[in-house]
Structures are given as C-alpha cells and as structure tokens.
Amino acid sequence: MLKYKRILLKLSGEALAGNKEFGFSNEVLESFAKQIKDVHEKGVEIAIVIGGGNIFRGISGMEKGFDRVTGDTMGMLATIMNGLALQNAIESIGVPTRVMTALQMPQVAELYIRRKAIRHLEKGRVVIFGGGTSNPYFTTDSSGALRAVEIQADVLAKGTKVDGIYDKDPMKFDDAVRYDTVTFDEAISKNLGVMDTAALSLCRENQMPIVVFNALEEGNILKMAQGEDIGTTVKNKNIR
Template structure:
C-alpha cells in the first residue's frame, strides 16, 4: 500500500446520492464495502464527514438563523451522518468508533487525539464528527486539522466528481481536468476544491490532498495502492 494511514473526507451531499437530501442506502453500503477493503489490507482509516445532506450552516443564514447557531446545527448534522456511516461499516464486520468534538458522551466518544491514534493502531475505523466544534469553520477545515493531528499520509477528499476541473464539469463540456495542481494555484484560481483555510493548513503542514470520485466502486482501494486517480494537490 502506498498510503498506510489516510484521512478520508466525505461530503454530506455524497450520502444523499441522487436524492436532494437525506440518505441513499446504496451509497452508504458502497462506502462501507470500500472502507472494509481498505481495512482488510491493513490501511488505517479515519473519516471526516460533512452534514450538507441534512443541514448546511450557510443555508441557515438565508432563513434568518444566526451564523454561529446555523454552524452548530450543521455540526450536529455531521454527528448524525457519522452514526449512520458507523452502522453500515459495522454491518460489514469492521470495528468502528465515532468521536465528536461536541460533548455528548451517551452518543459518541469525545475527541482526544491520542485516543484516536490508538484506535487506528488497534485496527478500528475512526469517524470524526462534529466538525471542529467551533462555528465559522467548514468540515474541510476539520478534515485538514484532523489529518495533520493524526499524522495521516494523505487527505483524500471523496466527491461525486473524478477530480478538480478549471470549471464545473456538470455545466461545461469543455471543462479541463487537472491531474496535479499546487496549493497556490488552487487558492488563487478559487477552484472550490476546499476552502482557503483548509488549503492553507495543508500547505503549511505539507499534507498532500487527493480529490477523487468516492462513489465509483473500488476507487478507494486504487487510491491507497498508488494508482493515478483523481487530482493531487501538493
């Protein structure tokens, strides 16, 4: 395996599949089976998951909700997604722990960095939910922070698109895909890979990023085996 410890960043929207919101059981099962493949190869997998399929903090401001309150609601949505994903991963016989930056001990373990690393070393999948625990930060920033804290080999961002393009490939047929791009280019060109805070954190700590299509069966395994899929940011 090229990567022995990865931080897998999954968007909440990806869990909805073709639906506008909520959950697509087929997608959850697909993710669970792919994660099981990685686990069977001895790869240590940590996951940060978004909450956009249930609630987005920024969308709440349009409805008159205070930004800090909206972001807190979004963080709670990520915990719900973490529990849902845990259920599907454990249905595949893989031990999983949900850790949250927001205290709710009856639901999930509190996030403690050394404990999280110990879970990984013992062969457990660790799902980091609750974002950073603070408003005004996206789950992309949370993924960048956690990947650095646990000393992951790479931050793998799974989306519905097979990489980074110069413009939206869903809208423009002539969109150009990048195989590799620098942090600086991604920030300056505002390519919407991740928010600028997340990209800056990864650049400062030399954390490589791969953006790939997580909904395609087998892509997660190809990624850790070193196949060239998606787009790498470094």
C-alpha cells in the first residue's frame, strides 16, 4: 500500500561518489536506479533533485579562491552532470527519464517548465531536475523544496547516508537518539541540520512534509513511499 503517489526525491551528490572522494560510483548509481525502478513500477510519480558535491561545492570553492557566485554556478553545472549520469543509469534498465534544468542548455537537457514537468510525471516518466534554482546563494535543498512545492508532490524525501534525524551526530556519539517526528519549528530552533533554513521555511509555509531516511540501503526508497517507519518525518504540528 502506497502512502505517497508523487515524490520529490532529494539525493546528495556526495552519495553518488560512494567510497570515492570524487566522481561517481557505478554501484551507487546502479542501486539508486534499481530502487527508483521498483518504486516507479508501483505507479509512483518520481521527480529527483540531486546535489553536486561529488564534483564541486560552491561554498568550499570559496576556500580555493572562487567568488561565491562563480562557485555556486559551477556547483549548479555539477548537478546537471550528476543528473545526466543518473538518467543514463535509470534508462539503462528501461525506465523513461527526462532531465530538466533551470539553466538554458538545449543541447543537453530540457529547460524546466513547471507544467511540462508535471506532464512528464503524469505520462510515467521519471524527471530529474538539475541546475538548482539557476540562482547563486541557494542550496540544492532549497531547490528540492521549491520543486516539491511547484509540482505539488506529496512529500519531499531526503535520501541521506543516515537513517533519520538525531539529537546529535550519531557518527560521533553512541548515545545519539533518533527522532521519529519533529516539527519544522523544532528543526529550525534546535538547528538539527535537516536542511537549510530557507528550505525548511518554504516547506513549513506550504505544508510540505519532509522524510529523512537512508537511501543507500537497498529497498528503502520503496519502503519510504509505502510509509514504513525507516526515518524521521518533519511536518507542521497540526499535520498527522
């Protein structure tokens, strides 16, 4: 039984690198593609926003002498490269996919148009959004929140390397406690590191729940779509 019929899946670019420091892991790409196919075959409409951290991060680029706007633009281009890599992996196992980008590059991908993106989803195509919002100073978390609201997704699913949100870093503290649910206000006031404040505020204002879960574990994307308790849900207090 599916809980969500239309999902915006936010994946980190770093996840695509697997155990590498840079680039792509074929194993991770194949795993994501297989999981997405399993969910797609259940009739779920899937849109994806993917980061570019395995190639370039705008903020870290500042440490190398790039100004913020240049660095963020390079990061947006990295998300498009990741989108094309993921598209190739998904289509290689028979799932129709479209890459849409907020930056104009017609030889590479379709320009993002909201109505066209929704139509692709309705026709059973997986849609990958690249290029962020096309503006510097916005993270791919903000892009994911914006696209989720625009396409009227049922949930913003953030796939990470960790199985939810904890009160402190579970990689450093053995006594870290995982939350089953938190409110947007709690996530912001406690600085839980779910997403940046702009993304959280946009989701809060538009009643868009967020599910944070471990997407690297095989089968978890489908379990998330079915509403199984595999992560942490962030929502407004009045939403059940």
